[in-house]
Amino acid sequence: MVKLRVHSEKCTGCKACEAACSYHHGKIFSPKVASLWVYRADKEGTMHIKLYAELTEEEKKGRFPCDRCVGEPEPLCAKYCVVGAIVVA
Amino acid sequence: MSEKQFSLAGKVLRVDLTSGRVWTEPTKRYTQRFLGGRGIDNWILYDEVKPWVTPFDPANRLILGTGVLVGTLAPCATRHSIDGKSPMTGGVGSANSCGHFAPELKFAGYDHIVFQGRSRRPVFLWIDDDQVKILDASLIWGKTTWETDDLIKEDLGDEEIQIACIGPAGENLVRSACIITNRARSASRCGLGAVMGSKNLKAVAVRGSGSIEVAYPERFMEVVDETWEKLRLSGAASKVRNPHTLNELSLMPVRNFQYAYMSPDKLDKLMPEVYEEYEVRKLGYFACPIYCSRFYQVKHGLYAGLASEGLHTNDLWNWVARFDLDLDYPAAMIKLHALCNEYGLDQDNASCSIAWAFECYQRGIFTQEDTDGLKLEWGDYQVVAELLRKVAYREGLGDLLAEGSKRASQIVGQGSERLAIHIKGQDSMEAMRTSKGWALGCGVSTRGGTHTRGAAFIEMQKDIPSEICEKIWGVQVEGPLSYENKAKLVVYYERLQAVLDSLGVCLFCSNYNGPDLLGPDDLAELYSAATGIEMDGDGLMRMGERIHNIEKAFNVLHAGFSRRDDYPPQRLMDEPVKSGPMRGERLHREKWDQMLDEYYELHGWDKETGWQTRKCLEDLDLRRVADDLEKVERFSAQFLDSVS
Numbered sequence: 001m002v003k004l005r006v007h008s009e010k011c012t013g014c015k016a017c018e019a020a021c022s023y024h025h026g027k028i029f030s031p032k033v034a035s036l037w038v039y040r041a042d043k044e045g046t047m048h049i050k051l052y053a054e055l056t057e058e059e060k061k062g063r064f065p066c067d068r069c070v071g072e073p074e075p076l077c078a079k080y081c082v083v084g085a086i087v088v089a
Numbered sequence: 090m091s092e093k094q095f096s097l098a099g100k101v102l103r104v105d106l107t108s109g110r111v112w113t114e115p116t117k118r119y120t121q122r123f124l125g126g127r128g129i130d131n132w133i134l135y136d137e138v139k140p141w142v143t144p145f146d147p148a149n150r151l152i153l154g155t156g157v158l159v160g161t162l163a164p165c166a167t168r169h170s171i172d173g174k175s176p177m178t179g180g181v182g183s184a185n186s187c188g189h190f191a192p193e194l195k196f197a198g199y200d201h202i203v204f205q206g207r208s209r210r211p212v213f214l215w216i217d218d219d220q221v222k223i224l225d226a227s228l229i230w231g232k233t234t235w236e237t238d239d240l241i242k243e244d245l246g247d248e249e250i251q252i253a254c255i256g257p258a259g260e261n262l263v264r265s266a267c268i269i270t271n272r273a274r275s276a277s278r279c280g281l282g283a284v285m286g287s288k289n290l291k292a293v294a295v296r297g298s299g300s301i302e303v304a305y306p307e308r309f310m311e312v313v314d315e316t317w318e319k320l321r322l323s324g325a326a327s328k329v330r331n332p333h334t335l336n337e338l339s340l341m342p343v344r345n346f347q348y349a350y351m352s353p354d355k356l357d358k359l360m361p362e363v364y365e366e367y368e369v370r371k372l373g374y375f376a377c378p379i380y381c382s383r384f385y386q387v388k389h390g391l392y393a394g395l396a397s398e399g400l401h402t403n404d405l406w407n408w409v410a411r412f413d414l415d416l417d418y419p420a421a422m423i424k425l426h427a428l429c430n431e432y433g434l435d436q437d438n439a440s441c442s443i444a445w446a447f448e449c450y451q452r453g454i455f456t457q458e459d460t461d462g463l464k465l466e467w468g469d470y471q472v473v474a475e476l477l478r479k480v481a482y483r484e485g486l487g488d489l490l491a492e493g494s495k496r497a498s499q500i501v502g503q504g505s506e507r508l509a510i511h512i513k514g515q516d517s518m519e520a521m522r523t524s525k526g527w528a529l530g531c532g533v534s535t536r537g538g539t540h541t542r543g544a545a546f547i548e549m550q551k552d553i554p555s556e557i558c559e560k561i562w563g564v565q566v567e568g569p570l571s572y573e574n575k576a577k578l579v580v581y582y583e584r585l586q587a588v589l590d591s592l593g594v595c596l597f598c599s600n601y602n603g604p605d606l607l608g609p610d611d612l613a614e615l616y617s618a619a620t621g622i623e624m625d626g627d628g629l630m631r632m633g634e635r636i637h638n639i640e641k642a643f644n645v646l647h648a649g650f651s652r653r654d655d656y657p658p659q660r661l662m663d664e665p666v667k668s669g670p671m672r673g674e675r676l677h678r679e680k681w682d683q684m685l686d687e688y689y690e691l692h693g694w695d696k697e698t699g700w701q702t703r704k705c706l707e708d709l710d711l712r713r714v715a716d717d718l719e720k721v722e723r724f725s726a727q728f729l730d731s732v733s
Contacts, residue, residue: 012373012380015189019162019376022300023310029161030196030300040189041248042272043239045369045384045396062298080162082321082378083371 156593197297256433304621
């Protein structure tokens, strides 16, 4: 299984990774079910990318756990991250 | 057409602020003829606001519309259009911005929000998926947009809420007030922040947990990949407008358009690399691979501690050129940008009216008695900053400038009218003596000036191969000084812009910026795969023409605009460029007339009056609009001939 590496400091906050992830799981665009979350603090200009490899009971109600995009040629979050904030390790 | 509407949230949210009633209607009622975003917004505006309604009447509408492709992975599909009757022109008011607000609204289940009426007390709208509440805003009324953003998030206990709000400028009915999202993204021009203020509506806060589904997922993702790749190959992300290039083209509105070229030494101090010292990170919004924005932090000097997103080409024009700044402290430009965002001021309009006041002071029309004791001397950015505050709070001279330079000059008189640089009543921020297609697009723009309607920025690009020109525009792209073929380019970009604003896609990723970027066929592929409604590029451009004609008719009915309102500011025709490589260049009235004739002909409008014809409107399936214009005799002689 591929490994993902996250560089939050490079993130532009575009959330394409969230949209792409939800597409992988359900062929829909729905950031709130994605296996990752970009927390964007507009006030401070900071980003934090959180990958959900495992989910808590509460998180299971909404999100899919990350399966490293099984079945895809490459993880979609990394594919649509044009600045290298999420890369295949 | 199938019942399901792919790529849409599906609902238009209606809010009557007078009665407090909230209801929804299906978006599909409008999509077939007006796409989405700006297209649907402007049809609702046309359909529901009567010509005798004034911009601050409760009967005016404030309409927020997301684009059809927003919320998907279509590149740069992250924009919302905000529309209403304009306090600047009395015609169409239309503003556009990116941000995370539009996708969040769609995920909450709504493509548009239509506000009508006026609340008796300050309120904000809270949308949490299908729970919609009108909440008391008395504690945030009077706050800046940044304070409002903080307080609403704190109050609702959620940092991820997306907020569109006004600052003091909107509350005080400043005609250059805008609507801010993400603390820095501004839906500017036309004063729609003041329309929001007139309704006692401080903010719209939204949280959405739903999804957007496209009709053909695999096909859609193939087109997504093709278009993202096209943007990557074009280098769109790294294209920066070089200040020196714009200066050599004399596109600088120096000292309120008295000059068009400035000392290159002043620009050297403001090159993009100068700002790298302040840059914290690059920023983009939903599914945007271009990420043109930056977040800055100021660590020293007068504005130490300031942290803000901002800066684009407009800042160069609005502050550096307009006030002829010689900045040894580059952070001043970041501060002026941030102040506008905090106050909820549209920096284009606000800077123009302040520059008009500076020239009045230069010429002795104003003395310190008129300016609250301030010395309005070119180059003084601290005075500009103070006047921004005064405008936002309508304090002293700011109360006058809050009206925009045209109205202010009519109040002041004494020849100051000649110094008010406006189109259709809205301050014009663009220098345009040396770029004829850019100028024509601004001159005929439905929203009153501005380069984001039909301005042919493409004319600045050199050496586009002739076969590419022929394929995309059907004519050769001549250089900026030529009047040749410019009408055709402007009509092309008017249609394309209407399409982009209705799909929610950013102008910067389109062929506005270069022939290798996205054009109508690319957008049609995205649209067809997303919605399941097959459409080619020509079909989309026809929709764009229809949307443009709705706005044109609104302007004729509401503001009485005709051919005489489609001219550039007189100064740009009378006074040539005084220095630099383009010295002596100006706009020529007789050549402008020829461009206008050709422009009206391409639209199928009457050349004498500039008004629409029944034929052109019926060809666009707008018979109802033709009937409305006929009732008030705002039809051309051509129409009368055709029915006699």
